[in-house]
Every structure is written in C-alpha cells, then in structure tokens.
Amino acid sequence: MAAAGRGDRDALNTLLRRHxxxxxxxxxxxxxxxxxxxDAAQEALLAIVRGLPGFDQRSRFxxxxxxxxxxxxxxxxxxxxxxxxxxxxxGPVSRVAPTAVDEAVAVRLDIDAALRRLPEEYRxxxxxxxxxxxxxxxxxxxxxIPAGTVRSRIARGRAGVADALGNSAPTxxxxxxxx
Amino acid sequence: MTIHLDDEHLDDEHLDDEQLSAYLDGQxxxxxxxxxxxxxxxxxxxxxxxxxxxxxxxxxGPPAGAEERAVAGALAGAPPASVVHLRRRRPAPWVAxxxxxxxxxxxxxxxxxxxxxxxxxxQAARSGRASSALAAGTVLDGGDLGELSDARVLAERxxxxxxxxxxxxxxxxxxxxxxxxxxxxxxxxxxxxxxAAATVSGSRPPCAAEAQRTYGPPGxxxxxxxxxWEGTPAVALVYRAPAEGTRPARSQVLVMAxxxxxxxxxxxx
Numbered sequence: 001m002a003a004a005g006r007g008d009r010d011a012l013n014t015l016l017r018r019h020x021x022x023x024x025x026x027x028x029x030x031x032x033x034x035x036x037x038x039d040a041a042q043e044a045l046l047a048i049v050r051g052l053p054g055f056d057q058r059s060r061f062x063x064x065x066x067x068x069x070x071x072x073x074x075x076x077x078x079x080x081x082x083x084x085x086x087x088x089x090x091g092p093v094s095r096v097a098p099t100a101v102d103e104a105v106a107v108r109l110d111i112d113a114a115l116r117r118l119p120e121e122y123r124x125x126x127x128x129x130x131x132x133x134x135x136x137x138x139x140x141x142x143x144x145i146p147a148g149t150v151r152s153r154i155a156r157g158r159a160g161v162a163d164a165l166g167n168s169a170p171t172x173x174x175x176x177x178x179x
Numbered sequence: 180m181t182i183h184l185d186d187e188h189l190d191d192e193h194l195d196d197e198q199l200s201a202y203l204d205g206q207x208x209x210x211x212x213x214x215x216x217x218x219x220x221x222x223x224x225x226x227x228x229x230x231x232x233x234x235x236x237x238x239x240g241p242p243a244g245a246e247e248r249a250v251a252g253a254l255a256g257a258p259p260a261s262v263v264h265l266r267r268r269r270p271a272p273w274v275a276x277x278x279x280x281x282x283x284x285x286x287x288x289x290x291x292x293x294x295x296x297x298x299x300x301x302q303a304a305r306s307g308r309a310s311s312a313l314a315a316g317t318v319l320d321g322g323d324l325g326e327l328s329d330a331r332v333l334a335e336r337x338x339x340x341x342x343x344x345x346x347x348x349x350x351x352x353x354x355x356x357x358x359x360x361x362x363x364x365x366x367x368x369x370x371x372x373x374x375a376a377a378t379v380s381g382s383r384p385p386c387a388a389e390a391q392r393t394y395g396p397p398g399x400x401x402x403x404x405x406x407x408w409e410g411t412p413a414v415a416l417v418y419r420a421p422a423e424g425t426r427p428a429r430s431q432v433l434v435m436a437x438x439x440x441x442x443x444x445x446x447x448x
Contacts, residue, residue: 009254016250024245025238038245045253111233129204130234136204155200161230162223 001061005052012052016045019065022132026066027073029127030120032112040076044069059141066132067142070124077120114164118157125150126157194220199227248393255433255445318384321404321415328409334448337417337432340402341448385414389440390433401430408444412437 003011023044028037047068055064115123121143128139139154140147194202194210199220202210214220241249321340327333384403402417418431434444 012254013250016253017246020246020249021240024241024249028238028241029234034239034242038242038249041241041245042249042252045249049253111236114230115234126231126234130231131238136206151201151206152197154204155195155197155227158200158203158227158230158234159196161234162226165226165230165233 001057005055007053012049015061016048019062020045022062023065023069025131026069026127029115029131030070030073030123031077032116036077036080040073041069043076044072047072063134063138063141066128066134067144070128070142074120074124110165111161114161117164118160122153122157122160125153126161129154130158193217194223196223196227199224203228203231251442251445252393255431255442318400319402320384321402324404324406324415326407326410330444333406333408333415333434333444334432337402337404337415337430338448340404341417341419341430384416385437386435386440387416390416390435393442398431406434408434408436411443413443 001011001015004015020041024037024041027040027044028034031037031040048065051068055061115127118126124143125139128134128142129136134142136147136150136154139150143150145153194213194217198207198210201207202214202224214224319340321337324333324336327336384400387400387403398419400416401419402415404415406413406415413434413436416433416435418433430448432445432448433442435442
C-alpha cells in the first residue's frame with residue numbers, strides 16, 4: 001500500500017488487481033449493464049491511481065477506494081445519461097418465465113432494472129450496504145452524508161427494489177430523507 | 180401510523196420501512212417486540228430482506244480483458260516513480276527569453292499560414308528538418324528510435340523529439356490547424372479534438388485509435404515514433420497536456436506493440 005502510494009508500479013499493479021473485481025461489482029450494480037460497468041470501473045481505477053498520493057490513510061483503503069469508485073462511476077454514468085439504456089425501464093419490471101430461461105438471468109435482469117429505477121443516491125447507499133457490507137458509519141464516510149441520512153436512503157432503496165420486484169406487502173408510510 | 184418503539188401500545192400501528200430496514204441491519208432491536216405479532220410488518224420485512232438479498236446476489240463478472248485494460252489504463256495515468264526525476268528543469272532566464280521570441284516567430288508564421296502563405300512547416304517536417312514552427316494540431320513523426328529497453332533512455336529520446344513538437348494549446352472546437360499533405364484545411368478543422376489531429380505523413384499513426392479509446396490521453400497527440408521495445412516492434416505515442424495553473428505541462432507517453440496495440444510502457448515526461 002505504501003509502496004503503491006509512492007508510485008511503485010509493481011505494487012500499484014498488485015493493489016489494483018486485488019481490488020478490481022469488488023470495485024467492478026459496485027460499478028456493475030450502479031450501472032446496470034456490462035459495458036458501462038467496465039468503462040466506469042476503468043475510470044474508477046484511474047481516479048484511484050491519481051488520488052492515491054493524496055490518500056491520508058485515516059480510513060481503510062477499501063473504504064476510500066469505494067468512495068472514489070462511487071464518485072467516478074456516478075460521474076461516468078451522468079456523462080452517459082443521454083444514451084439509451086439497454087433494457088427498457090419505463091414499464092413495470094416483469095419476470096421472465098423461469099421455465100423459458102435461466103432463472104438466474106431473469107433475476108439479474110430484474111435487479112438491474114429495479115436498481116436503475118432508484119435515484120442514484122439510494123442506489124449507491126443500498127449497494128454499499130448490501131453488496132459491499134459497509135456499516136452505516138462507513139457509508140456515511142463514503143457518501144459524505146450524515147448517518148441518519150444513510151439509514152433513510154438504505155430504507156428507501158430497499159423499499160424501491162422490493163416494490164419493483166413485486167413481492168412486497170402493502171407499503172407502510174415511507175420515511176423521509178432525514179439527516 | 181408509524182410506531183414509536185418505546186410506545187407500549189403497538190396493536191394498531193405498524194413499523195415503517197426505515198424501522199424495518201434498520202432492524203435488518205441490527206439497528207432497531209426494539210422492533211422485535213412488534214414483529215412476530217403483526218403479519219403485515221412481517222411480510223414487509225420479508226420483502227425488504229429479499230430486496231437486500233437480491234442486491235447482494237451474484238454480480239456478473241467483468242468482460243474478458245476488462246481487468247487488463249482497466250489496470251493498464253490506470254497505470255498509464257499514474258505518475259511513475261521511475262520517471263519523476265526526468266521532469267524538465269526550470270529553464271534559465273535566457274532560455275525563457277529565447278522561448279518568448281520563438282513564440283512570437285511561431286505566431287507570425289501561423290498567421291501567415293492561416294492567411295494562405297507558403298506551408299514551410301510541412302515541407303520541413305517531411306524532409307526531416309522539423310522545426311518548432313509546427314502548429315498545434317500537427318503530429319510530428321519522429322522516425323525510428325531503434326532498439327530500446329530502458330525507460331530513461333526512451334524518455335530522453337522522446338524529450339529530444341518533443342523539443343521539435345508543437346507547443347501545447349488548449350483544445351478548441353473548430354480550431355484551424357495546419358493540414359497534412361493529403362488533407363484540406365476544412366477537413367483538418369473538423370478533426371481538431373485531442374488525439375484526432377493530422378499527421379505530418381498524412382496517415383493516422385498505428386494504435387492511435389486504440390490508445391484514444393482505451394486510455395483517454397489527457398491532450399492532443401503531438402509526436403509519434405517507431406521503435407523496438409525489448410525486441411517487440413512498437414509505436415510511441417506522445418500526448419501533450421496543457422499546463423494547469425503554475426503546474427508545468429507534461430506529456431503522456433504510451434508505447435504500444437504494433438501487432439496488437441498492447442500497452443508496453445506508459446510514463447509521464
């Protein structure tokens with residue numbers, strides 16, 4: 001880690017490869033498709049390399065890397081926001097008959113579409129919590145928001161996904177985005 | 180109505196999504212008193228748990244080669260420790276004065292060119308006597324650098340070549356530049372974006388498109404040369420970024436294998 005920060009290319013190479021898959025997974029969930037995820041992950045690695053000399057090690061490297069990745073990924077997605085999305089997300093999310101196609105593919109399409117319907121701030125919060133397993137304090141640090149806001153964003157994100165997947169009970173009153 | 184978790188009268192009320200979601204994360208232990216006695220809240224909790232599980236579920240892996248490209252691209256953008264000492268030294272005052280005079284000469288030449296004057300710059304470049312009068316937007320062909328395997332030697336060779344390359348300029352949409360031998364000024368003006376500049380030889384350098392697409396260099400392509408890097412036929416592409424504030428301009432060097440445009444060396448000089 002220290003050697004990578006000093007610009008040692010072998011150490012940097014090792015560090016990037018060690019974290020690439022987990023960072024790509026974040027981008028894949030945030031982007032919702034393979035092509036954008038690969039490009040966003042590449043942008044994220046570049047941002048990490050450029051930001052590494054300034055990393056003060058007050059937080060875990062992984063937490064800092066998630067922060068850089070989420071920002072790089074969302075920036076990349078915003079730049080592409082006018083491009084047509086590969087899966088129609090204008091209508092209700094429908095499951096493909098499990099007898100016709102691989103059930104895993106159907107679920108994947110569902111979760112991609114469900115996440116894409118969320119505002120990006122909710123999407124980032126639930127991905128960091130449920131995919132990356134960060135606790136509320138770490139997510140607050142990554143997204144630079146109060147812990148109370150993390151809690152409400154996660155709730156709204158999960159609720160949105162639950163509703164989109166169509167297996168939710170009648171929805172109780174929704175929390176507001178409280179700090 | 181939302182339950183206040185310290186409320187003892189829970190029968191007619193339900194937990195909201197935030198309470199249920201927080202309970203999933205171990206943040207609301209008091210919710211357990213209500214859950215198990217309320218089918219509606221139990222059902223909603225299950226839905227939220229399923230949503231969390233779906234988000235955490237198997238994520239498709241990256242496409243083949245994506246990791247290689249991402250790591251190589253990131254390393255190409257890294258300031259390598261091995262070349263930090265190769266940064267240009269601050270020029271002596273007389274050098275700065277000479278540069279200022281040269282800039283005036285270049286400016287006068289550019290004006291003459293834009294007014295339709297004789298294109299001495301492309302002729303000079305074609306004959307191998309490239310001068311600093313090359314206009315921004317032109318890519319200088321440095322010829323063959325021979326067999327190399329040392330990044331420091333490569334950097335020195337390229338720095339020498341770069342001394343003849345056009346001065347970096349802020350990319351400007353629609354900016355007119357000097358056309359190559361086989362291109363008109365109008366064609367050139369429509370291709371003024373970084374990395375899409377004309378070449379002195381009139382052809383696009385090998386691997387330039389791949390480098391632009393994969394690594395997104397920081398500025399216009401200004402210099403290209405052939406070489407053999409550790410025995411592999413390769414092309415060196417040099418991109419010059421505009422200076423930022425007081426920070427001196429630096430050049431991004433990408434050496435790529437001619438056969439497959441694989442990145443062999445990346446460094447900043």
